[in-house]
Amino acid sequence: FPGGTRSRSGMVETHLKLGLAGTAVEAFARNVTFGVKRPVFFVPATLNYALCLEAETLIEDWLKGAGAARYIIEDDESSQIDRVTAFFKKLVSLRSAMVVRFGEPIDPFGNAVDAAGGSLAPDGRSIDPATYVCRRGVPSVDATRDAGYTRELGEILPRIYSRETVVMWTHLVAHVLYRHLVAESAGYDLFGRQRRRGEVAMDHAQLVREVGEARDRLLELESANHVRVGPVLRNTAAAELVTQALDAWRGYHTKTVARQAGSEVVIEDPNLLLYYQNRLVGLAEELATEDTLAAARRITEEVSR
Template identity: 35%
Template sequence: MKPKGKSKNKSYKPILPGTKHWPVVQLNKRRKEFIERTVEETLKRVTEENPGTQELREELETTLHREKLRIKQNPWRVDPPDEYKFWENVKNDLLELAGKPESRTEEEEILRRIIRRYAQEIAGNFKKSRYKLAREIIKFGFARLLNATRVKRFGAFFRNQYTLRDKIQITGKAKQLRKLAKIGTVVMVPTHFSNLDSVLIGWVIHVLGLPAFIYGAGLNLFNIKIFAYFMNSLGAYKVDRRKKNFIYLETLKMYSNLALQEGAHSLFFPGGTRSRSGQIESHLKLGLLSTAMEAQRNTFMKHPDNSGKKIFIVPVTINYNFVLEAPALIHEHLKRLGGGKYYLENDEYSTSYKMLKFMLKFFTKGSDISVSIGKGMDLLGNYVDNQGRSIDQHGRFIDTRDYFTHQGEINIDPQREDEYTRRLSKIIVKEFHRINRVFASHLVAFTAFEIWKKKYHKLDLYDVLRLPEEDLIIEYNEFKECFGRLREEVYKLKKKKMVNIAPHLKNDIDEVIKLGISNVGMYHTKRPLLFNKKGDIITHDMKTLYYYHNRTDGYGLEEYI
């Protein structure tokens, strides 16, 4: 038994002596200058893509049209109060240009105003004092919630017997991550399931003794005041996924590109948004990944003596027993997948009160979280050693610079880099599955759903999801037999290094099943899996069960039901 007050996870010293040396702090000191550099580099990129004056006017008109639609159809509280006025001014300026000869100077000035507005919105505003305060609030508040629920006596709220490290298990290549962060620029790429992910990863970065990372957080989260405070304090820059126009996307990518060239460690959620289905991401967004590719090439070009920092990709998987947003997310996924076959219900958690209520429930339940850190890779998906040297599939050391070289010179080749980015995204997906940690809750959900799916094999997915609860009962012994077979297959996958498992999965099978069923979706009012009075397995929410089932999808386990 673990001694009282001891943490399961090792305590790490900071890799840098003080916060003033953090790349994100240095970047924020030059915030205005950095924003202007982002503006000018984006302006250059957009004008190169629109060489003709008429082309540029059309690009501006398209942006205006899309932005006015966004304001009308999908406004958010976080939008600036002068949003409508700004775009009305752009509209009037473009109308004035319509009758003038093509000069381009005025078009470029309108473009510059738009880019500057985007860059100022995107840019983070990291402050050391707020970072430290946010970090201490997280440590203090969550730790006391843990003590209050685990000790269950008066005064436990104010004690330090248990810490977040007792609840959040950090596994994998933490030591290598620390070493790589000392010698290069790290891009951490986690799976994304919950709005809690950003705060959780920020805490993990602190525990590992790493300097603060910058990361893109959905602008919608800034509608929630408590999240806005923490994300502003922890290094977030804003990403507005409503904005699909070329000018905004180029501004966002340039901000990320230049920050990486400045050595700012970064965090991308490469899936782009939370997984709606509950599955590990299988198709990644290439936009921000491509900025890392371009930043690495630019760094090599600026430092022909090989003194520039190397960029390292570090995959991370986050494992929860339950996700607050699961019912809303799976509703949205099924609606997208089935079109008219499915009706979307509204189940959003969009206020500070609701998020605080969830955190209280989450941290007072006996449910663990696991953060699995994968091996570091270069931009081509090759593993690197602790010195940051790239190793090919034959075990040979290779120079990443060679991948960006043509006829002895590093050159710009967008088509080549696009191919590299696609290759990297596929390798990251494989790494996600390899370092994923199977919990008992994941496996019981998979087992139950697949048993019902096979029993009603003539029905399509939507018909299975609509089955009445009285038809959804699995005798315990049948469930136990199927679960045992699947667990054995998971063990085999573990031996092949194709997946990882939580230690509790090796316990007595009845104990594991009981643990899994008690943990899966424990917060939800309608439980996705539970025992009836006879001890058999039932569900009160087949759709949410499907969400949790999907976490273990992609390993071929359904063949053993």
């Protein structure tokens, strides 16, 4: 886990816990110093899922500001047998319920590596990573120097995680619904808005249209190598994406996330909606149109700060 534990907010981690990374950098330095021919590589991987078993507890914990102190939660959903059973039943019925994506490996200094494991400079030249731990040609273990390399990794890896994140259809539908909630809650801050259960509805046709527009922008971002798009989100009509998201949430969480009522979709649980949409916080403004940009900016400012 990049942040040390599970992401309680649902956001892609932007701050890396450096302890384990530092151990790997030191291990490489020791290997070179003592003549051990054993390379060290980092392989960034992202876990991307349409449903999260513990979403209710995780997002409430994050909103309370207690996430750092509570890794094991006594009353979380995974401790309830009926919730676990419901989770697996729902999981096997979904297409592309989870995607594990492995990014390209890098060496301990953030350089790309080729198929043979050799380090490459940004211009594609082969380089010897051992030179990073040498002083006047002599390899050594230097805690201060290696801490600097580790901090650089702490900046490089989150950028890779963001690029290798796979957006699922539940993330996108939740984002569009939550953006509408923000637009309709001008006089509320983040925490006041989260209490608006069942008060805000979005026209179904508008929801479908905005999901389609946002999906088109996601595909453009994917073409620019900024993010990845899940197979269901890529290949399914916008109206069906909305239907599938509402169905995926229905009967799974103990609280209703959103429900269709006639020609509208009513937002019932802003907390769960926030959790699922948070996967797209970093892209909120890029997914917005001129009409929705103000709400997208509020999401970016309030949620990611």
